[in-house]
Amino acid sequence: MKLKLPLVAAFVAVLSLTACGGGGDDSSGGVVVANPAAFTKTDVTLGTGTEAVTGKTATVTYTGWFYSTTATGNKGTQFDAGTIAVKLGSNQVITGFEQGILGMKVGGKRTVLIPSSMAYGSSGSGTIPANAGLVFDITLTAVQ
DSSP states (O other): TTTTTHHHHHHHHHHHHHHHOSOOOTTTTTTOOOOOSOEEEEEEEEEOSSSOOOTTEEEEEEEEEEEEEESSEEEEEEEEEEEEEEEETTOOSSSHHHHTTOOOOOOOOEEEEOOOGTTTTOOOOOBTTTOOOEEEEEEEEEEO
């Protein structure tokens, strides 16, 4: 009988710890974190202008979504859109975004699937949760 009380106490302690589940910080902001299996870039429209190469400044318009395995085109919740000028090779943007621009020609449109390892990784950034894969539609408008 003496062994029974410590066993019950241990069982209750284990149950209470497993029931905790964390609870406080939901840093994903309600976004289901998913990743593409690999970095991919798909040309939607081939450009005919100047090519984006390392050392040049590329101006692009873009829309970014969280990668989703269930959404059409893997485009989950949109998190950003805009225009940006990027000096290629200078690490101004995440690796996957820069790799997505390289090789495009002005007038080209491309969809890029970026695993978290080529985005914000395990740290996340702002509204981007840790380990989130991203999808971008990129249009190259100028190269200088």
